[in-house]
Amino acid sequence: MAAHFGRRLRKGAATTAVAAAAVAALSASQAPGATGANQDRPTAAGSSTPAPDPSTDGDATGNSPYYTDLPPLKSPDPSPSPTIGTPVARGGTEAGIPATVLDAYRKAEAELRATKPGCNLPWQLLAAIGKVESGQARGGRVDADGTTIGRILGPQLDGNGFALIKDTDHGAYDGNSHYDQAVGPMQFIPSTWAWAGRDGNGDGKADPNNVYDAVLAAGHYLCRNDWDMSTEGGLHSAILSYNNSQDYLNLVLNWMDYYRKGSHSVPDGTGGVPSHRSDDHTGRPTGTPTPTEPPRTKPHHKPDKPHKPDKPGGPASPDPTPPTPPVPPKPPTPSDTVDHLSDAGTGKLTARAGDDFARRISTRAETRTGTAVGKVRIRFTITGDTDTTFAGGEKVATVATDAKGVAHAPALQAGEKTGDFTVTTAVVGHRAKGVDYTATVTARTADxxxxxxxxxxxxxxxxxxxxxxxxxxxxxxxxxxxxxxxxxxxxxxxxxxxxxxxxxxxxxxxxxxxxxxxxxxxxxxxxxxxxxxxxxxxxxxxxxxxxxxxxxxxxxxxxxxxxxxxxxxxxxxxxx
CATH class of the missing domain: 2.60.40.1930 (Macroglobulin (MG2) domain)
Known part of the structure; x- marks a missing residue:
C-alpha cells in the first residue's frame, strides 16, 4: 500500500462526471447543503475546480492528489461509551480511527478551543481531512510518539500532471532536492510547512511526519484568516484553502458528517486504507464501473476491396494519422511576471511591548522594468525570537496586491519580548526576490x-x-x-x-x-x-x-x- 500511496491522485485532473455525480449524490443524502458549497467562487471554464481565491494562502498540499473513497451510506450506530464523557459508536470498520491518530485530532481540537475559540474547530474536520489525505496515516502506522513508520509522500510536483513546485527545503522533509512533494499524514508541502508547522507533542521540533505535529499544524492552518468553522462560509473557505477543489470540499464534508454521527477507536496499524484515488489515469476513480456499451453487431455490407497502391509518379497516399497541432503556450499569470518585491513606503517599525505597531508593512510587486503587478498574493512571515504576531495571532499573513501592485500586511501586534525581529516577504507560487523588514519591540514605559x-x-x-x-x-x-x-x-x-x-x-x-x-x-x-x-x-x-x-x-x-x-x-x- 505504501507503493500505491506514492502515486496519490492528481486532484480533480482525472475526476470524471461519474465520480462527481457520486460525490454530489452522497452529499445530498448525508451532508445537507454540501453540494451547493462555494457556489459563489469563480470556476475555470470546463473544470469543476474553483479558481484560486487571492485572499487565501494557496493550498496546504499544493493541490496534491487525495483518496476519493466515499463514506458508507449507512452511518455508524452510536451507543453509550464505557468511559464517561468519551463519545464512541459501534459502527463499521470505516468508523474506526486508529487510537494515536484519534488522540492527535482531539488534542488539537482542545488546544485550538483554548487558543482560537472563535474558530470552533471540530476534531471531526481534522479526521475527515486526515482520511482523504493519508487514510488516517495509512491505517495508523505510527510509533509510540506518533511519528509515521516510513514517510508518507505525494508525487513530486514537477508540473507533469501536477503543479510545478521546485524544491524549497533542499530535500529536508521529502528527500527530493529537485521538486517538492507533499509530506506526512496531513500532506503538507515543504514550503507551507516552513511557516505553518507546529510542535504538537512537545518534543521541541515540528515534524510533518509526526501525527501530533501535523494535525495541530492543520488546525492552525484551517483557523487562520479568522475563519469560523461553525459557519458555512468559514468552513468551506478553510477546506478549499487546504485543497482548492469542489470535489475535495464535498468529500471532506461527507467524511466530517459521517464521523460526527459516530466513531470509535481501533488499535494503531489496524485501520483501513482507502484504495480509490483522484490520480487514477483511466479517466475515472479506481473501482468505478465501466459505462455499459451497446452490443456490437456485424456489418451487413460487404467489406471494402483492398486499396490499390498508386501508380509510380501518381499522387501520394494521404497520411492516415495527421500530425497533432502544437499546443499553444499558456499565457503567464500575474505572479509569473513579478521579478521582485520592493518597499512601498513602510517607514520605521517600532512599538512598545504589548502595543500595536503604528505603521503597517506595505510591499509592491514589480516586473523587471519596475511596472506594478496587481492581483498577486504576497506572503508576509514573522521570523526571529519574538512573540509579535499579526492581528489575529498568526505569524503568517497573505494579502493580494491592489491595482497599484501594493499589498498592505495586517497590523503587527507586539508581544512581551523586546528586541528586533524580521518580517520576510515572498510571492505565493512564484520565485521572486523579496524584501525584508526589521521591526523593533521596546520595553513598556511610563512617563x-x-x-x-x-x-x-x-x-x-x-x-x-x-x-x-x-x-x-x-x-x-x-x-x-x-x-x-x-x-x-x-x-x-x-x-x-x-x-x-x-x-x-x-x-x-x-x-x-x-x-x-x-x-x-x-x-x-x-x-x-x-x-x-x-x-x-x-x-x-x-x-x-x-x-x-x-x-x-x-x-x-x-x-x-x-x-x-x-x-x-x-x-x-x-x-x-
Whole structure:
C-alpha cells in the first residue's frame, strides 16, 4: 500500500462526471447543503475546480492528489461509551480511527478551543481531512510518539500532471532536492510547512511526519484568516484553502458528517486504507464501473476491396494519422511576471511591548522594468525570537496586491519580548526576490508616577510604617501596565546611591534591604511596595521609585519619636 500511496491522485485532473455525480449524490443524502458549497467562487471554464481565491494562502498540499473513497451510506450506530464523557459508536470498520491518530485530532481540537475559540474547530474536520489525505496515516502506522513508520509522500510536483513546485527545503522533509512533494499524514508541502508547522507533542521540533505535529499544524492552518468553522462560509473557505477543489470540499464534508454521527477507536496499524484515488489515469476513480456499451453487431455490407497502391509518379497516399497541432503556450499569470518585491513606503517599525505597531508593512510587486503587478498574493512571515504576531495571532499573513501592485500586511501586534525581529516577504507560487523588514519591540514605559494616597508616611524608631507605598504609572495619560521599576532608599536628592541607615524593606530572612529590582506594575498600572521598617535613626528619608522610560517619583519617609513634634527635620543621610 505504501507503493500505491506514492502515486496519490492528481486532484480533480482525472475526476470524471461519474465520480462527481457520486460525490454530489452522497452529499445530498448525508451532508445537507454540501453540494451547493462555494457556489459563489469563480470556476475555470470546463473544470469543476474553483479558481484560486487571492485572499487565501494557496493550498496546504499544493493541490496534491487525495483518496476519493466515499463514506458508507449507512452511518455508524452510536451507543453509550464505557468511559464517561468519551463519545464512541459501534459502527463499521470505516468508523474506526486508529487510537494515536484519534488522540492527535482531539488534542488539537482542545488546544485550538483554548487558543482560537472563535474558530470552533471540530476534531471531526481534522479526521475527515486526515482520511482523504493519508487514510488516517495509512491505517495508523505510527510509533509510540506518533511519528509515521516510513514517510508518507505525494508525487513530486514537477508540473507533469501536477503543479510545478521546485524544491524549497533542499530535500529536508521529502528527500527530493529537485521538486517538492507533499509530506506526512496531513500532506503538507515543504514550503507551507516552513511557516505553518507546529510542535504538537512537545518534543521541541515540528515534524510533518509526526501525527501530533501535523494535525495541530492543520488546525492552525484551517483557523487562520479568522475563519469560523461553525459557519458555512468559514468552513468551506478553510477546506478549499487546504485543497482548492469542489470535489475535495464535498468529500471532506461527507467524511466530517459521517464521523460526527459516530466513531470509535481501533488499535494503531489496524485501520483501513482507502484504495480509490483522484490520480487514477483511466479517466475515472479506481473501482468505478465501466459505462455499459451497446452490443456490437456485424456489418451487413460487404467489406471494402483492398486499396490499390498508386501508380509510380501518381499522387501520394494521404497520411492516415495527421500530425497533432502544437499546443499553444499558456499565457503567464500575474505572479509569473513579478521579478521582485520592493518597499512601498513602510517607514520605521517600532512599538512598545504589548502595543500595536503604528505603521503597517506595505510591499509592491514589480516586473523587471519596475511596472506594478496587481492581483498577486504576497506572503508576509514573522521570523526571529519574538512573540509579535499579526492581528489575529498568526505569524503568517497573505494579502493580494491592489491595482497599484501594493499589498498592505495586517497590523503587527507586539508581544512581551523586546528586541528586533524580521518580517520576510515572498510571492505565493512564484520565485521572486523579496524584501525584508526589521521591526523593533521596546520595553513598556511610563512617563508619570504618582502616589495613590496623600497620607504622610511616618514611623517611630524601630517600628514599621503603617501604610505601604503604592504608586500608579501612566504613559501619555493612559495606564502603563507591566512596566519594570526599581525602588531605592537613596542618601539625598542629589545622591542617588543607596542609604546605609534609616528605613528599609526586609528579605525572607528578616535582613534589611534598601534596593528592590525586578518590580513591575500590574494591569491597572499600580505598584505596591512591601512593608517598610525603621531602625533607630530618626529624621526624614527618601525613597526613589524609577520606571523604564524615565518616570521617577521621590517619596518622603518620616521617622520620629512618639513624643517628638511633627514637621520636617534634617535627614541624617544628607549629612552623612
Amino acid at each position: 508619570t508616577l504618582a502616589r495613590t494616597s496623600d497620607t504622610p508616611l511616618t514611623c517611630t524608631p524601630g517600628g514599621e510604617f503603617a501604610d505601604q507605598v503604592q504608586v500608579k504609572a501612566t504613559y501619555k495619560g493612559a495606564v502603563a501596565d507591566q512596566v519594570a521599576a526599581t525602588a531605592v532608599l537613596v542618601k539625598s536628592e542629589d545622591d542617588p546611591t543607596e542609604n546605609d541607615k534609616g528605613p528599609s524593606f526586609k528579605d525572607a530572612d528578616g535582613k534589611p534591604v534598601r534596593t528592590l529590582t525586578g518590580l513591575k506594575t500590574d494591569d491597572k498600572g499600580l505598584l505596591t511596595l512591601p512593608k517598610l521598617y525603621a531602625d533607630d535613626t530618626t529624621g526624614t528619608f527618601l525613597l526613589r521609585i524609577t520606571t523604564t522610560g524615565g518616570a521617577t517619583l521621590t517619596v518622603e519617609l518620616e521617622v520620629a519619636a512618639a513624643d517628638a513634634p511633627a514637621g520636617p527635620s534634617p535627614s541624617p543621610s544628607a549629612t552623612s
